[in-house]
Amino acid sequence: MQINDDWLATILCALNDAIKYNDSLRKSETVNDIEDIEEWLLQIFECKEYLKEELSKSPELLKQVEKHLEV
Numbered sequence: 001m002q003i004n005d006d007w008l009a010t011i012l013c014a015l016n017d018a019i020k021y022n023d024s025l026r027k028s029e030t031v032n033d034i035e036d037i038e039e040w041l042l043q044i045f046e047c048k049e050y051l052k053e054e055l056s057k058s059p060e061l062l063k064q065v066e067k068h069l070e071v
Contacts, residue, residue, distance in 0.1 A: 005061060008051075012068035015048045 003011065019041065026037045052069060055062040 005064075008055070008061070008065050009068050012048070012051065012065055015044055015051075016068065016070075018044050019048075 022037050022041050025031060026034055
């Protein structure tokens with residue numbers, strides 16, 4: 001699968017937003033099953049790490065999106 005370079009920043013921002021949202025949800029008193037949220041967070045982090053690894057193969061592209069790699 002190839003991802004268009006123009007979409008990488010959007011995908012990384014969406015992952016960051018998902019991490020922030022689910023982390024705040026995990027801390028919420030209204031959540032019944034924290035383990036489900038933690039499992040989902042782990043999957044999001046793993047996806048982001050995979051993208052980082054793939055981006056490291058292209059230093060020029062990595063430089064373009066590196067500001068989006070931080071949460």
